[in-house]
Amino acid sequence: MKFSKAFLAVSLASVALTNQVGSSNVLPIRRRQLQSRAGSSVIPLKAADFGTIFDVEVSFGDQKFLLIPDTGSSDIWVVGTGFECFDSNQTVLPQSSCRFANTYNKSATFHEIHNETFGAGYGTGIALGLLGYEDIALGGVTVRQQTVGVVNMTTDTGDTINSGILGLGYPILTSAHAVGALDITNPLANRTNYDPLLYSMHKQGLIEPWFSIALNRLPRNTTIGDGGYLGLGELPPVPHSDIVVTAPVEVTEAIPIALTNGVRQITEWTLAVDSVLWGGASNSSPAANSTRFQAVVDTGSPFNYLPPEIVDPIHALFSPPATMDAATGVAPTPCDAKVPKLGVTIRGQTFWHLDQDLILQTPDGSCISALKYTAQGYGSGLNFLGDPFLKNVVSVFDFGKDEMRFMARQDGGGVSTAGATNRSSPGGGSSSSSNTSDGLTVQPLMEAVAAFSLFVAALAYAV
Incomplete structure (x- = not known):
């Protein structure tokens, strides 16, 4: 949740917004038979902005982007080509002011959902756009026709190398809205929910129902560097x-x-x-x-x-x-x-x-x-x-x-x-x-x- 996302989504919408201790009696899970997959389930992260933001590579169709892996929100989205950047007063700014990197062009595998729109709120702003289905790959694990947002208007900001957010939260916080139902002053209202990416992976038998995070710190005065790991049903080598x-x-x-x-x-x-x-x-x-x-x-x-x-x-x-x-x-x-x-x-x-x-x-x-x-x-x-x-x-x-x-x-x-x-x-x-x-x-x-x-x-x- 970049600067406290899901909760601050509404509280800062005016931007525009007891069991036994340390249970060592946890048993190993009985592993499901997973479908075969290519690639690693432990994915490296990149740290940016002096180690205050972390990014992971995600593919939308045949295009690759860095997204923020965010346990404080649930949507996966990327900025689309031609998106508009606004400040909190709804003044249009140059795209560079929003500090995003490359933008997404609708691929042959993208299918728009015409009766719904995307609208998510964060502590740093809001992100609005299309809702659709796209083939998403993370660490060699691919989900066909995952629900995604393609942002065409935003007051949110990136770190100059990323292009959106990979939400790792619960489905209840996903941000689909029926056409005409989105209130940009309160993006958590009037929502319909969908399965976030990792839920889709699990339901399709591609990963166990858990993920791991290990964040690395950068040396002082280092802008970009090794950010650690995101593990899909696996622990990182730390x-x-x-x-x-x-x-x-x-x-x-x-x-x-x-x-x-x-x-x-x-x-x-x-x-x-x-x-x-x-x-x-x-x-x-x-x-x-x-x-x-x-x-x-x-x-x-x-x-x-x-x-x-x-x-x-x-x-x-x-x-x-x-x-x-x-x-x-x-x-x-x-x-x-x-x-x-x-x-x-x-x-x-x-x-x-x-x-x-x-x-x-x-x-x-x-x-x-x-x-x-x-x-x-x-x-x-x-x-x-x-x-x-x-x-x-x-x-x-x-x-x-x-x-x-x-x-x-x-x-x-x-x-x-x-x-x-x-x-x-x-x-x-x-x-x-x-x-x-x-x-x-x-x-x-x-x-x-x-x-x-x-x-x-x-x-x-x-x-």
């Missing part, structure tokens, strides 16, 4: 801890029921955060806010959006202190500022951030804090764990089980049991052995016997 934290996907309390067809249901990759810890580099007893809150895990956001009562005391420990600018909603900071340690506790395990992940470099070379206040809308707020968190973990998003799984990266800030004052050193991950296997979980040795007993019981039940 060394990680053998501690696996499993968090169920929750119904997002801040999303009004009117936007989910009158039914309380899962809309986002939302989980419960137990607490947030912070403190100085030598502080053995960090400060903590132990009030539980929900957060969307969002690959499209370069920020962590957290409650002000957490953000402000963390910013006060920056050296020099950082202060939120009310006009811009960001906190400027020197690029070489010293920052406190930051840990996010999920299911009893605290995932620590590397210090460098708390400072973002902007295209003009200046720097800002990677922390922002809770996004507001509908009289409520929604928090996001964005790229600063995700750069420190290998993440699994399982839409078959409606759960997420996290493993601390060996080159990240590490993981510790909640309440423990000792933690692995930055860059060292956990003291446990690293793992790069393609299993969904790797059990800590002390719990292996219990896990095996459950596995045997599950096999007996399945038979």
Whole structure:
């Protein structure tokens, strides 16, 4: 969700807008027989805009584009040739102002859906255009006649090398509209839903019902580089801890029921955060806010959006202190500022951030804090764990089980049991052995016997 997409779609439309901790008793899935496919299911990502945006290559028919893989939204779209770029005042701008790269020409395999249109809202703007069917390929996995958007009017922006968005969210947030039903001030209203790309892949037997993300950080002053991996039913080749934290996907309390067809249901990759810890580099007893809150895990956001009562005391420990600018909603900071340690506790395990992940470099070379206040809308707020968190973990998003799984990266800030004052050193991950296997979980040795007993019981039940 580039700068918090699906939720901010409406709240910022004025732009124009408890289970057992770290469940190690998760069993390996019983794999379906998948259809044969060509190509790799682990796809490299490219980082752009100083590592604040990540892109993946996707083919529309015979044309290739870089799109943002976004767990905060659900549509797949590309800008079409001749699209119009607007600012928030609906003034037409040169196409270059929207910072997109190559544009899509309707191919021989594209078929327009004439009774529906495409209209999606994001924190950075809106995207409007045609809805149609096109053959889509991602990492050598091809879906014939996938529903896609072809954008011909937008206030949204790219990163100069990408051309749209690959939504990795739930079907309920897809953005098809009957002709005449689209309200551009509220693109989440009056929608009909369709299967996002990865759902289509799974239903066609091409992938398991989960994907993984590993985001790489770029060195300071590097504009474009290696961005990590997107895995389709596979884990990326990234060394990680053998501690696996499993968090169920929750119904997002801040999303009004009117936007989910009158039914309380899962809309986002939302989980419960137990607490947030912070403190100085030598502080053995960090400060903590132990009030539980929900957060969307969002690959499209370069920020962590957290409650002000957490953000402000963390910013006060920056050296020099950082202060939120009310006009811009960001906190400027020197690029070489010293920052406190930051840990996010999920299911009893605290995932620590590397210090460098708390400072973002902007295209003009200046720097800002990677922390922002809770996004507001509908009289409520929604928090996001964005790229600063995700750069420190290998993440699994399982839409078959409606759960997420996290493993601390060996080159990240590490993981510790909640309440423990000792933690692995930055860059060292956990003291446990690293793992790069393609299993969904790797059990800590002390719990292996219990896990095996459950596995045997599950096999007996399945038979």
